[in-house]
Amino acid sequence: GEGFFFLPMRSPGPQYGTIPESAPAAPRRSRRTALIAASVAVLCLAAAAAVVYTATRPTTLMLAPSKHVMKRTNKLQSTSEMVTAPTAEELDGGFSDEATAVLAALGMQASALDTTDLNEACGVLALPCIASIGECLNSRLTTTPEGHIVGNPRACQCFVRGTVDPLDIPSHPELSVTCPFTCAESIREAFEEHMATVNGASGEPMGCADTFQAMAEAQYGSRNDAISEEDDDDSFELEPLDDPSVVSAASSLLSHINAYRMVHCPDQHAWPAPPTVLFAKSGLASGGRHEYRLEVSVGGGSDHAYEARVAHLPEDEEIVQQGEQEADAMGAYGVVSITPDPCSEGEESQLAGPESAARSINAQKLSWKARPLTGRTASQFKSGWKPLSSEERRARTVALNIEGFTPPASFDARARGDMTHDCAAYTILDQGSCGSCYAFAAATAYSSRLCGSTGGRWNVVVSPQELIDCTNGCEGGNAVSVYETMETKPSVPQWCDPYEAKKDVCGATCANGVKYHSLTGTTRVVGGFDEGANDVTVAEAVLQMQRELMENGPGVVGFQIFSDFQMFKDGVYAKSAGATSQGWHAVTLIGWGEEGGVPYWLVQNSWGTSVGDKGIWKMARGRNEVNIEEGGLTVVKPQEPAVCPGVTCDNGGEIQKDCSCRCKGGWTGDRCDSCGLTCQGGGALVDVCLKCACPIGKFGSTCSGSYTLSTHAVKAGSGANLDVSWSLGGDAQPPLAKTIIGLYAEKNKESMAMVNNIWEYMCETPAGGNCAETGKISLSLPPAAGRYKIALAPWLPPNEFGQGGYHPELLEANTLGFVTVLADSASDADVTAAANANDPATIFAEQHPAPAPAP
Structure with missing residues (x-):
């Protein structure tokens, strides 16, 4: 069957789908049994709860209230055997x-x-x-x-x-x-x-x-690879919130949540019915069953809200109560995924970007658009800026001469040729669930200034981990404290003390990393003012910040953060009506400009590239929006390391303490001046020598692994099959057993929507292991003319609740090739032309045209 299951996600993750109901008989025997229960977890052992399982074992442990029994395909009721979990x-x-x-x-x-x-x-x-x-x-x-x-x-x-x-x-x-x-x-x-x-x-x-x-x-x-809401084009339609089917699905969701809480956190009370539906849309899931994407609040307020995917179960998988003929709401629906975890508390229990909130923001017609953050909680968007007091700020403030200074209409430190030198500092980082924004912003600003002031010779990203180790950990702080600490407790390159999102021992770093200090006495604040005072106006503060940024490079700004900030998609951010304060946050100021008549600051955040505009925000400038200008720009002068005089590393390489070069990408040699990367399988070097771009069907860092189609075009009446063979190894490892190779419509993005149910396992064994490095499967071809895509749907190993499956989306990177089925009346020339158009080399040449010869 479809096999929808209750999957409480503790972190955002893939929402698994399963094999369509009409799949071939042989593979069905190795799939999960038709046990749908109130909740599922390997962690039930720790809870020592009762376990329900079916005769077709072994199966993943699933918990269910003991009053529930399975409705079999023959519509007869029988009670599953009960066993006691191990102590x-x-x-x-x-x-x-x-x-x-x-x-x-x-x-x-x-x-x-x-x-x-x-x-x-x-x-x-x-x-x-x-x-x-x-x-x-x-x-x-x-x-x-x-x-x-x-x-x-x-x-x-x-x-x-x-x-x-x-x-x-x-x-x-x-x-x-x-x-x-x-x-x-x-x-x-x-x-x-x-x-x-x-x-x-x-x-x-x-x-x-x-x-x-x-x-x-x-x-x-x-x-960084999350599928955005706007790309989620799987034909889901909005539903009225009071639609009876929506209400029924929401009631089922609440029953599942309460059943899960009974088992996993019995000290927490059950949520009273009914839930309030805040948002709903529906569509068809695999097998033609209806699925609802819901957002509900419980407990009489929006403080406790859940977003979930709820699917109507096939009749033979519904759960009915003893003595009843029909399933109740809980038994008729399965919960595919849910956020947050029903037992979570604090920030982990708060949705980061509900769709209902995003729609409310966008209805205000502001200067920016909001994006829902499906599957994300507030704990994943930590801040951690502690503003200086007025006295502390004034003691470090330096007033620049702005008389006669006229800044350009726009400026971006990343694009300034004499300053950037492809500085690694402009790589978007991710602080995770740690209140370390102050260290990330300080690290980015310091590193960009060091890179720019030394002509790119010292092109590093200093370690935010070492900065939090030597200051205030995940408890928040400010850039002044970081930079003044770096005078005596230097940082090291990021690779020398990798990020752990928790405080560790200051100075416990690798042996070969160069030490990076702040120049003593150069930490300062530029701009800034006291609200209501007459010493500096907002306009003067803005000019001072602009001049400092243009002449010396990026710095750190702190501002008051609101509940809508993480939902920013594009435009120019300004607080929306109804947004609530969430504390203070720090980012790196890298430029300014104007969009749609609205002046903005350009800032680099530390929440990864899946939010904002690939990690960048535009924030309203010149009106002290969310207090961004009030605190001024915190800057420092990096001290250039005295080690290894005369040593330079080319092509983005880093100087190490022993004066050797740590090279990037495929660069090798004493000074990273030789490209040691050779692309195979028709691949081509990207960014000179950083990596290989591979044709369709080629995998691995050098494109050495390959999947090959036996044909790329065929007439419908030929009776030919399509063979898919593979030769893998090295870093192009075979996927796990139960990975599927399927035939899909050319534009299809759903992993379980194979054309005519045409698919085969790459291998079914070894269970939990990888398929063989070489092999071949054969697929039948559909009779209907058209262009079809051959793609992998990788088997995903069980998550922390013991449940495995398939990602619902087909990733473009897993496309193996294309085949065109032509009408019987097509000429041989038509077949040849279609085969040439589907040839991986032809497609690759179109995507990666050769550079024009130099004049």
């Missing part, structure tokens, strides 16, 4: 010796993994997960003659397998339980600390950052 004592006793033995083989003490973080992340699954992942690591890690431990991509896969392969629990063989993602992540951190102890602080790391990034993006979604 902590059973798990500890069954895995304690195994975990201890594995740790000993790795040279670790059991106490090394007895940490609060790991226990919170794993709960009672700590020992089983340590034993499972540790045994895999023990067989894949290598030790050098010097006694150093060496990691490798195969070792990194142990953590992936831990989240995918079911644990063998002898006392409960009927259960299929996997390690939660957060548990695997905590175990990795413990092993990395062990490797650092053995190898030394600057020695060989575990090196699994990319693996976990891929796992996290598969599970939670990437902030």
Whole structure:
């Protein structure tokens, strides 16, 4: 069946779809069973709740109120067998010796993994997960003659397998339980600390950052690759809020929420009915079933609101009460996804950008447009600026001479040729759920000034992590404190102290990073004024800030942040009616201009590229909007490092402490002056030597992995099949088993909407593992003439609640090629022309035309 399931997301993530109901019979046996329950979670073990499962086991653990039974396809009712979840004592006793033995083989003490973080992340699954992942690591890690431990991509896969392969629990063989993602992540951190102890602080790391990034993006979604609302063109239509079907779906949603809260946070009260529907739209999901996208408030106010996708279940998957013939609202609908987590509190329980709020803002016809932030909570948009008092600001304020100064109509520090030098400082960063905006803004402004003032020789981004380590962590601060601290406690490059979104030890950085100081006594505030005072007007403050920015480079501004700020999409931001204060925030001021007659400041934020205009905001200038001019511009003069005189690194390379160059992209050589990147498979270098652009069907950093179609054009009556073969390896690894190759309409974006249900698994086994590096599948071709797309729908591993599936959207990057079916009357020349048009080399040449020869 469609297999909609209750998926409470703790972080924004992919909303999984499943195989269409009419899929071929053979693959159906390996899919999830038709158990739809009130809530789903691997973490039920920790709650020691009752578990409902079906005879077609093993299946992912799902919780349900005991009054519910399954309605079978034959419309007969039967009660599923009830089992008791394993206790902590059973798990500890069954895995304690195994975990201890594995740790000993790795040279670790059991106490090394007895940490609060790991226990919170794993709960009672700590020992089983340590034993499972540790045994895999023990067989894949290598030790050098010097006694150093060496990691490798195969070792990194142990953590992936831990989240995918079911644990063998002898006392409960009927259960299929996997390690939660957060548990695997905590175990990795413990092993990395062990490797650092053995190898030394600057020695060989575990090196699994990319693996976990891929796992996290598969599970939670990437902030920088989020699908925007305007691109979500899946034919969903607005519905009246009082429509009976909408009310029924909303009531079902509330029932599911309360059932989940009963199990996972019984100390929190149930929300009273009915919920208030704030927004609703509906459309068809796979199999022709209706799906609703709802936003509801509960508890009598908008302080507690949820947004969710709710789907009407197939009749054979509905849940009915004992003795009844029809399902109630809860049993008739399944919850596909929900934000926030029903048990969350504080900022994690507040929606960051509800669609109802975005529509309300846009109805005000302001100078800017708002964008809803589906699946995001307020905790993901931290601020953290602590304004100076008037006395503190005045003590550091320097008044510039603005007599006769006439600024240009627009200015952008990123585009000023004598200052930018392709400065890395203008890369958009993401502070995450940490109140560290003050450090990010200060790091960006400092780095851009250092790059510009040294002609690009010192082209780095200093580490925001080191700045928060040496100042006020995630508790907020200001740039004055950061810059004055940097006089005696320098920062290092970002790669030398990577961001962790939590305070760590000041000075605990890598060994080969150059130290970056502020020049003593140069921290100052330019512009700024006291509201109501007559010393400086807003206009004078603006001119001083503009002059400083033009002559010396970007600086830091702080302002009062409101609840609508993160929803900015484009235009010129000014607070909307009804927006509420959320504290203070800091950004980097990089320019100014005017749009639609409205003057603006151009600022670089630190919330990633999926919000704002790819991470950039335009904010109203000249009227002290949200107090942005009142605090002035905080700046500093960077001290150029004295090490390595005469050494330069070309092509964006960084000078390291030992005077070697850390090269970017494919650049190599002592001074990063040689391109060592060779693109295969018809790929071409992008940005000179930073990366390869690959033709359709080619993958990997050098385009070495390939998927090949046996034909690109065929006549409808030919009876030919389409073979798709692949040859992968290196960093172009095969996807997980159960990944689909399907045939789609050319413009289709939905992963489960295959034409005529034409698809095949790349492979079905090994469960949780990758397919073979080489292989081939065969697809039938539809009889209707047209151009069709062949694409991958990757299987996504189970999330922290044990549920896997497919992303509902087809990503363009997963297109493998095109094939055109022509009418039988088409000429051979027509077939040849269509095949040439679909040739990956032809398409690539159109997308990446060769540069014109120099005159």
